[in-house]
Structures are given as structure tokens and as C-alpha cells.
Amino acid sequence: MREVFSPESLEALWPLLEAPSWALLAGGTDLLVKMRAGRSDPAAFICLERIAELRGVREGETDLWIGACTSHAELICHPLVERHLPVLHQALRTLGSPLIRRMGTLGGNICTASPAGDTLPPLYVLDAVLELRSQSGMRRVPIGEFITGPGRTGLEQGEILAGVRVEKPGGRQVHHFEKVGQRKAMAIGVASMAALLRLSVDGEIFSARFAWGSVGPTVMTCAPAEALLAGKRPSRGVFEQAAAVAMAAVAPIDDVRASAEYRRRVSGNLLLRLFPEGSTLT
Amino acid sequence: MEIRFVLNGKETQVSTAPDRRVVDLLREDLGLTGTKEGCGSGECGACAVLVNGESRLSCLMLAAQLDGKALTTIEGAPEDGRLQALQEAFVRCGAVQCGFCSPGMIIAAADLLGARPDTGREAIREGLSGNLCRCTGYAKIVDAVQAAFEKLQGGPTP
Numbered sequence: 001m002r003e004v005f006s007p008e009s010l011e012a013l014w015p016l017l018e019a020p021s022w023a024l025l026a027g028g029t030d031l032l033v034k035m036r037a038g039r040s041d042p043a044a045f046i047c048l049e050r051i052a053e054l055r056g057v058r059e060g061e062t063d064l065w066i067g068a069c070t071s072h073a074e075l076i077c078h079p080l081v082e083r084h085l086p087v088l089h090q091a092l093r094t095l096g097s098p099l100i101r102r103m104g105t106l107g108g109n110i111c112t113a114s115p116a117g118d119t120l121p122p123l124y125v126l127d128a129v130l131e132l133r134s135q136s137g138m139r140r141v142p143i144g145e146f147i148t149g150p151g152r153t154g155l156e157q158g159e160i161l162a163g164v165r166v167e168k169p170g171g172r173q174v175h176h177f178e179k180v181g182q183r184k185a186m187a188i189g190v191a192s193m194a195a196l197l198r199l200s201v202d203g204e205i206f207s208a209r210f211a212w213g214s215v216g217p218t219v220m221t222c223a224p225a226e227a228l229l230a231g232k233r234p235s236r237g238v239f240e241q242a243a244a245v246a247m248a249a250v251a252p253i254d255d256v257r258a259s260a261e262y263r264r265r266v267s268g269n270l271l272l273r274l275f276p277e278g279s280t281l282t
Numbered sequence: 283m284e285i286r287f288v289l290n291g292k293e294t295q296v297s298t299a300p301d302r303r304v305v306d307l308l309r310e311d312l313g314l315t316g317t318k319e320g321c322g323s324g325e326c327g328a329c330a331v332l333v334n335g336e337s338r339l340s341c342l343m344l345a346a347q348l349d350g351k352a353l354t355t356i357e358g359a360p361e362d363g364r365l366q367a368l369q370e371a372f373v374r375c376g377a378v379q380c381g382f383c384s385p386g387m388i389i390a391a392a393d394l395l396g397a398r399p400d401t402g403r404e405a406i407r408e409g410l411s412g413n414l415c416r417c418t419g420y421a422k423i424v425d426a427v428q429a430a431f432e433k434l435q436g437g438p439t440p
Contacts, residue, residue, distance in 0.1 A: 004283075004300035004346035025344075032342045033323045045301065047347060073336075077397075097412025099327050099339050099390060185411030186325055 003044040014135040026108035068107025087175035088122040116214040121194035124211035133162040172199040190258040193270035215252040222249040239275040243268035290358030300346035316356035327413030330389040337393035356385035364392040367430040377426035379417035
């Protein structure tokens with residue numbers, strides 16, 4: 001039998017974190033499945049769901065703060081997420097199933113650090129900064145530095161992921177997320193891509209951000225493809241060039257869901273979906 | 283551990299291991315076998331229950347998490363108008379085949395009807411996308427949820 005602790009405040013949480021073999025439970029949709037498969041065997045659980053300080057969405061002047069223990073379903077329904085972060089909103093709608101989205105949390109998805117984590121590519125293109133808190137204070141780490149490999153993060157002993165801070169994107173933008181899987185619900189992505197394009201008033205691409213899921217050990221970004229589009233007017237030609245660069249840059253594997261070659265081609269094709277089919281650009 | 287919660291409208295106190303799965307607590311300790319276990323990993327939806335009115339997967343929930351909450355299972359229908367209307371519609375529309383998935387389907391549909399007053403056929407299909415039926419009876423299930431929705435809205439009944 002494992003003890004289950006359900007602290008109701010951060011103050012009550014800190015002393016519990018001193019035991020290194022206790023698992024943090026932030027929704028349980030990954031952790032409890034892992035345990036059942038024999039891939040995790042914590043001595044006790046620390047449930048984070050009752051800590052109000054870890055939940056909700058708060059709007060600042062220039063940014064949004066999302067509590068790590070906010071469920072995917074709550075985020076989908078949240079007007080600030082829908083209005084300011086459409087790329088995240090689109091990804092959340094493809095995550096798991098309505099039942100999973102009621103339970104799973106944004107912080108749980110980040111700390112599971114799966115290359116296929118559906119909220120991760122949007123958080124990469126939004127330049128999300130993670131707030132890691134411990135009894136002694138708080139540090140902020142960009143998501144790309146926090147996730148270091150499949151299932152591996154920079155979370156230290158005594159630390160939790162408390163929230164995610166994202167700048168509210170301003171100006172003319174295109175947000176896009178698409179996941180290719182074997183079915184719509186419950187499918188782990190064969191490949192996915194989040195894109196965030198900022199456009200100047202006369203329609204030039206001011207900056208482009210792309211992040212791919214399921215095609216490398218962590219979420220993959222591709223600075224050369226992004227640089228290629230910056231300053232250009234959107235056209236099929238420049239997107240084809242960027243897609244070719246991206247296809248060469250991703251590092252997919254063969255597995256039960258798809259071949260590496262298929263994933264590589266899908267990665268490029270997902271970028272092409274922005275033009276002309278993502279008709280917001282034209 | 284002593285756990286206090288409201289089970290189908292009744293104050294309940296049970297003594298159990300805190301890490302016992304809610305699905306086991308319901309089926310084995312409390313004798314409420316309406317809740318089914320299919321995959322045991324959140325993929326089939328057969329074990330769905332309502333916690334504080336919203337759907338949860340009881341195979342991925344620990345007994346300790348229930349403390350202080352209100353749990354509704356398929357047996358709670360008389361206390362819950364949504365469940366009642368859905369059960370009647372499932373029978374009327376022939377949406378029950380072997381019946382194994384039905385409790386989870388009805389719970390997921392109840393959550394959908396509670397959360398989305400504008401539910402149309404496409405939204406129903408999406409709302410039930412985490413529930414598997416191996417009898418492949420989805421069309422009639424969608425019919426039933428739509429009929430229950432119309433009844434709850436005071437619209438036409440089949």
C-alpha cells in the first residue's frame with residue numbers, strides 16, 4: 001500500500017518533497033498507466049490537485065500565467081486561452097479524449113516530457129517560460145531548456161512546476177497546430193507541428209516559429225527554416241524551401257506507429273499546410 | 283484511511299487503502315458493479331464516473347482523491363436527471379447491445395450534456411470519442427444521446 005498525500009497549500013507541500021521516492025501526481029493519466037505497466041514504482045503519491053495556487057489562468061499586462069495543475073478541459077474552455085493562444089487551444093482539442101482532458105493537466109503533460117506530448121510544440125513556439133518553485137524560491141526556465149530528453153526534465157529534488165508564463169502575442173498572426181495520427185481520439189501523434197507566424201501590416205512574414213512533435217527525442221525546432229521565411233512574403237515557393245530544410249533537420253525513428261521516412265515527409269508536409277490551405281495567410 | 287464522500291447522493295464513509303483505484307473500491311468493496319473496467323489505462327472509457335458532476339476515469343483515480351467529493355455512478359440515475367434521460371433514450375433507441383460500454387457511454391454523454399448546451403451530432407461524436415464499443419453500435423448511441431438532449435431541452439421526442 002502506498003500513502004497518498006493531498007496537501008491543500010504550497011506550505012503543506014514543501015515538507016513532503018523531502019522524500020525523493022514519492023511521485024507527484026498532477027492528473028495521473030500518465031503516471032498511473034506507467035505504474036500499471038511496471039515502469040514506475042513510487043513509495044507514495046503526492047497529489048497536487050487540491051493546491052489552489054497551482055490552478056487557473058491569470059492575465060497580466062503583457063503575458064498569461066497558466067497554473068500547472070489546470071486541466072486540459074479547463075484550458076479549452078478558458079476564453080483567454082482561446083483568444084490569445086489559439087495554437088495551444090487547437091492542440092488541446094486533439095489531446096487524448098474528453099475523459100483524459102478532464103483529468104490530465106498542462107504541467108503533467110510538460111513534466112512527462114514525451115516527444116509526443118501534444119501541448120509541447122505550441123509551448124515551444126510561444127516561447128513558454130516555466131516557473132519552477134521550491135521552498136527556497138522560484139526560478140524561470142524556457143521550456144526548451146527544461147525538457148532534456150524523453151521523460152527527462154531539469155526538475156530538481158524539492159522542486160515543482162508551478163506554472164507556465166507565455167507572452168500574449170500581439171499584432172497580425174497565424175496560429176496553427178496539426179497532428180497526424182492513426183485515429184482522431186486517443187492516438188499518440190505520428191507527427192505533429194505547431195506554427196506561429198507574425199506578419200507585418202503589409203503581409204510580410206516578420207517572424208516564423210515551428211515546432212514538431214514525435215519526430216525526435218524531444219520536440220524539434222528548426223531555426224534555419226524559420227530564418228528562411230523571415231522577411232519574406234508568403235508564397236508556395238518559400239514554404240516549399242522551408243519544408244525541405246525542416247525535413248532534413250528532424251530526427252525521427254521507426255516504430256510501431258510509422259517509419260522514420262514517413263515521419264520525415266509528414267514533417268515537411270505539415271509545414272506546407274500553412275500555404276495555401278492555411279488560407280489565413282492569403 | 284477513512285474516506286468520506288457523497289456517493290450517488292448519500293453521505294458515505296469507507297475505510298480503504300488510500301491508493302486503491304476508485305474502480306476497485308466501487309466494484310469490489312461497495313458492490314456497485316455498474317461501473318466497468320475495460321482497458322485499465324484510460325483508453326476505453328468503460329470505467330467513467332462523475333466526480334462533482336464532471337466525468338473522470340475511475341481506473342486512473344485513487345480512493346484518496348475522492349475524499350470530500352461527490353461521486354455519481356451509473357447506479358445514481360434516480361438522483362440525476364441527465365443520467366435518467368440518457369438511460370431511457372439508450373433503451374428506446376436500441377443503443378445497448380452487450381451493455382458493457384453503456385455505463386461509461388452514458389456517463390461521458392451526461393458530462394457532455396452538462397457542459398455543452400449546444401450539443402449537435404458532431405459534438406456528440408467528439409464527446410464520446412474516449413469511449414469504445416466493441417459491438418460497433420456507435421450510430422444508435424449517438425441517436426440516443428441526441429434524443430436525450432432534445433428531451434432535456436424540451437424539444438421533440440422520438
